[in-house]
Amino acid sequence: MLDAARAEFLERGYEAASVRAVARRAGVDPGTVRHWFGDKTHLFTATLGLADVDPAAVVRAATDGPVAGLGERLVRAVVTVWDTDYGDTVRLVIPAVMSDPGLRALLPQFLGAELLGPIVRRLEVSNARLRTSLVASQMAGVLMTRYLVPIEPLASQPPERVAALVGPTLQRYLTDPLPAVAHGPAEEQNSSHGE
Template identity: 70%
Template sequence: MGDTGAARRGRRPAGQDTRAVVLDAARAEFLERGYDAASVRGIARRAGVDPGTVRHWYADKRELLTAMLGIAPLDPAAMVQGVLPGAVEGMGERLVRGVLGLWDDDSGATVRLVMPAVMADPDLRGLLPGFLGAEVLGPVVARLGVPDARRRASLVASQVAGLLMTRYLVPVEPLASMPVEEVARLVGPNVQRYLTEGLD
């Protein structure tokens, strides 16, 4: 006699869109537990599949969230790994260069498509701070070992969000058309101040 109270795990019957079920479960898990506390194992349990089934499509929870947001080909974590090496003094400029390099790849089309949808959904909007903190700003600030890490990360986020807005969503010239290197040179010092300099 089988246990009818537990969700059947493993491969789902043919005809069911398991990937869609996994993404639905991921959304529910993220919204209930937050990005930091959510796990692939918890998402798999909620979807009624094995963790290996989830990892067949998504290596980790970062990939699950970016798939939910429609930005799965982009890898913010890989961008951060390109920012961290090198002198601390140039990190602000490298961060601006990395962020713009990530989103400039399709001339900002992904930003223009995804960000309005996220901003219109209060649930997804609430997930963004945890995601950005864990995958982008957290590693950068942790590398610096500076005091007031959360305050600094929030100030950097404000600068980056404003840059994305005025470059892609509501283009302000000549910023919207400037080469990435020029923007990094001009805006990088502001980000650097938030990262490493005195805030008083």
């Protein structure tokens, strides 16, 4: 089933793939796929080797509560999830995904739909996608320097301390005014779309 899921995701993309299509490709009933993997999100994370990670739980942990503390809650939720096995999963999965062009191309779709999308909707501002992409860049840096290329003392700080240190930067991206820059072609295009 995981081979069929991988093929389906690579062929159709994350958003267009379905549990039913994966079941058809694997030659099983859709109920069998749902029994073992639940929904499409969990099927995709299992395809990446992250069967025990529930992206919806991470997002809920971050988005439950006022927007004012969202940055700190997000850092705490992400770091707590990856700390459960001392970062071993991150060290195994991220290099594998990054070395696979198909999975690497799917990752932005998955992150956008399942992790960043709920935050975009929570912000309710026209440039929410830009803001959440800035947050993602900061979190990628935290994951890199905490787990992949551990830099001390950040790598050994408890999740609460990391959240207290990094959370305000994420919060600034989420809610503070973004700096104005001179308009160039790309900036004009982004401005016309509210981003």
